[in-house]
Amino acid sequence: MHLNREPEYMSIWGKLRSWxxxxxxxxxxxxxxxxxxxYELNTWNGRPLTPVWGPELYxxxxxxxxxxxxxxxxxxxxRYLYERNPNASGGINGMxxxxxxxxxxxxxxxxxxxxxxxKRLAKVITALLEEFKRACHWKIVERExxxxxxxxxxxxxxxxxxxxxxxxxxxxxxxxxxPPEGQSYEGPWSWGILTDPDRPGKPVRYNVRDYGTNSExxxxxxxxxxxxxxxxLNQKRGLPALTACIDELQGGQKLRHASxxxxxxxxxxxxxRQHAQAPVGAIQxxxxxxxxxxxxxxxxxxSREVTYQQIEPGTVQDIPEGLEYQPPPPSxxxxxxxxxxxxxxxxxxxxxxxxxxxxxGDSTASSYASSLTAESPFxxxxxxxxxxxxxxxxxxxxxxxxxxAEQGRDDVPDDVLxxxxxxxxxxxxxxxxxxxxxxxxxxxxLAKIKSPQTIAAEEGLDWDKEQANFAELPxxxxxxxxxxxxxxxxxxxxxxxxxxxxx
Numbered sequence: 001m002h003l004n005r006e007p008e009y010m011s012i013w014g015k016l017r018s019w020x021x022x023x024x025x026x027x028x029x030x031x032x033x034x035x036x037x038x039y040e041l042n043t044w045n046g047r048p049l050t051p052v053w054g055p056e057l058y059x060x061x062x063x064x065x066x067x068x069x070x071x072x073x074x075x076x077x078x079r080y081l082y083e084r085n086p087n088a089s090g091g092i093n094g095m096x097x098x099x100x101x102x103x104x105x106x107x108x109x110x111x112x113x114x115x116x117x118x119k120r121l122a123k124v125i126t127a128l129l130e131e132f133k134r135a136c137h138w139k140i141v142e143r144e145x146x147x148x149x150x151x152x153x154x155x156x157x158x159x160x161x162x163x164x165x166x167x168x169x170x171x172x173x174x175x176x177x178x179p180p181e182g183q184s185y186e187g188p189w190s191w192g193i194l195t196d197p198d199r200p201g202k203p204v205r206y207n208v209r210d211y212g213t214n215s216e217x218x219x220x221x222x223x224x225x226x227x228x229x230x231x232x233l234n235q236k237r238g239l240p241a242l243t244a245c246i247d248e249l250q251g252g253q254k255l256r257h258a259s260x261x262x263x264x265x266x267x268x269x270x271x272x273r274q275h276a277q278a279p280v281g282a283i284q285x286x287x288x289x290x291x292x293x294x295x296x297x298x299x300x301x302x303s304r305e306v307t308y309q310q311i312e313p314g315t316v317q318d319i320p321e322g323l324e325y326q327p328p329p330p331s332x333x334x335x336x337x338x339x340x341x342x343x344x345x346x347x348x349x350x351x352x353x354x355x356x357x358x359x360x361g362d363s364t365a366s367s368y369a370s371s372l373t374a375e376s377p378f379x380x381x382x383x384x385x386x387x388x389x390x391x392x393x394x395x396x397x398x399x400x401x402x403x404x405a406e407q408g409r410d411d412v413p414d415d416v417l418x419x420x421x422x423x424x425x426x427x428x429x430x431x432x433x434x435x436x437x438x439x440x441x442x443x444x445x446l447a448k449i450k451s452p453q454t455i456a457a458e459e460g461l462d463w464d465k466e467q468a469n470f471a472e473l474p475x476x477x478x479x480x481x482x483x484x485x486x487x488x489x490x491x492x493x494x495x496x497x498x499x500x501x502x503x
Contacts, residue, residue, distance in 0.1 A: 068191060071237055072175055075152050078240035082151045085249050087345060087359050088242055092150045094358045098429045099385045100146050103139055104393055105457045107423045117420050124411045125401060125420060126464060132400050136169040144171070145227070146389055154228040154238035155392075156206075158219065159399055161407055167400045172208055172224065174237075180207045180216055191236040193226075194218075201233040225399070227392045245351040252344030259337040266331065353381045379430055386426040394424040427460050 065071050081088040106129060108122040132138075148155040148171070156172035177192035179185055188194055194205045203221040210216070228238025242249065292310035296303050342360070349359045355378055357363045401422070404412045413419070444450035456463040 065239065068178065068185060071191075071239075074243055074246075075174060075240055077246055078151055078153070078242045081242055081246065081249050085253055087252070087348060087361075088249050090361060091348065091352055091354060091359045092147060092241070095150060095352065095354060095382075095385075096143055096146050098382045099389060099426070100143055101427045101429070102460055103142050104390060104424050104426050105460055105462070106397060107425075107453055107457045107463070109421050109423050111417075111419055111421045121413070121416065121420060123464065125416070125422075126462075128401065128404055128412065129397055132167055132169075132397075135166045141169065142393065145392070146385075149227055149229055149238075149389070150241040152238075153230055153240040153243070154226065157225045157396060158208075159223050159225070159396070159403065161403050165404065165407060165409060167403050169396075172206075176208050176210070177206055178209050180218070183207075193236045195236065203236075222399070225392065225396050227388075229388075241352060245348040248344040248347045248351075252341045252348075255337055255344075256341050259331075259334065259341075263331060263334075354378055382429045386429075390424040390426060394422055397424070398422050423457075425457055428458065 065074060082092055083089070106126075108117050108125050110117040145155050145157070152174050154174055156174065156177065158170055158172055160168040160170070162168050179187070179189040179192050183189040185191075188197075189207060192207045193203050194207070196202050196204055203224075203226060205218045205220055206224045206226075207216055207218050228235075229241065230239035230243065231237065287307050287309070290309050291307045294305050294307045297306050345360045346356055349356045352359070398417065401412070401416060405414055405416050441450060441455050445452060445455065453463045456466060
């Protein structure tokens with residue numbers, strides 16, 4: 001017996017020994033990969049360079065975004081997640097609700113901080129901006145600016161002067177900004193943007209390709225406003241906010257889908273019948289007798305007929321002797337799947353720097369009120385994002401005023417930007433005690449620290465419009481004060497004289 005089993009034992013041991021013998025300690029090259037030996041990466045002006053270790057040099061491993069094609073791929077995946085992943089869509093839309101809110105409010109101030117803005121000129125500029133906002137549906141545009149900022153990692157807006165005096169606004173898709181035909185992707189026109197060599201963060205021109213007409217045009221930077229995120233100043237393009245959590249969102253969605261489909265299959269099984277030593281023919285005969293229908297399933301090994309039985313609510317099944325009822329199989333590891341999905345959503349909320357309940361929709365997971373206090377990290381993030389978007393909106397609306405002045409409008413002087421300045425702000429996301437804040441604003445107003453115009457802007461109100469509304473109100477009726485009741489004469493002891501006389 002031993003001699004007969006020895007060859008089998010030796011063959012298994014030989015396989016294990018060969019497998020373990022192939023294991024060895026990982027080297028530096030195994031961990032970081034082999035340095036790229038391309039001439040472009042390892043030479044400079046014809047002189048060889050020392051090989052540099054780093055994951056960004058390995059083209060087979062997409063560690064960083066190095067080319068325009070890789071940036072397009074990351075952006076398209078981010079857009080797909082926003083459109084098809086409920087957690088990504090809810091997180092981005094939720095961030096927009098807190099950052100943009102009901103929209104921005106603009107206040108025309110004097111360019112000289114010690115003076116007030118000319119009232120007539122301020123009204124002209126306000127009317128000009130209102131006309132521009134109505135023409136481009138500014139409420140929708142402002143929300144789309146921030147949504148593109150998160151989903152695409154950048155936002156391009158082009159302003160075009162029109163003959164009717166109302167400046168036109170349109171978005172430029174990120175994949176339209178490419179290097180000109182014949183230009184190197186690594187040259188001055190890299191990433192489709194020409195910049196000043198001494199000021200790499202200052203764009204000079206943008207090359208915009210129209211894929212419908214297969215034409216290109218180079219637009220001066222003064223007409224295109226580029227808002228980017230997730231990149232350094234020297235980098236010309238931005239990265240989507242979902243870049244760091246793409247794998248987490250995709251993995252969590254797949255696991256959630258698999259768990260849901262598994263539960264759906266298990267819930268579809270009404271019961272299981274266990275046969276006690278019954279031949280296959282008897283089981284098939286019983287299935288055919290109770291069958292509601294059948295369908296054909298095609299497999300790589302051919303096709304087979306599947307018989308099914310429709311169980312309606314209230315159905316009573318008669319089990320013959322020799323059959324035993326078994327309940328449907330339970331979920332084998334639902335708790336572990338739920339924990340894994342929760343960990344993926346927590347990683348996503350960490351990447352977006354937002355509360356867990358904003359991504360998961362579970363308001364019981366953490367304190368909702370504590371996330372919206374003045375000193376919470378989320379509120380600090382929202383206030384920082386509001387500052388970035390407000391500066392971008394300020395640049396766009398200021399350019400609208402500048403274009404109107406250059407077009408020679410009679411009501412807009414040439415030196416308008418030297419006389420007035422535009423101030424853009426958003427509503428504070430902090431949960432406030434309205435009465436306490438009103439009293440605080442009144443104290444700051446009386447101390448001449450905070451102006452009524454600023455208070456109105458923080459409330460999302462237009463100061464001039466509200467003053468005009470007050471002027472149109474009829475005068476308040478004068479309510480006569482009631483005469484004071486005659487005081488009864490009293491003695492030194494406080495008794496009425498008539499009472500003292502009676503006593």
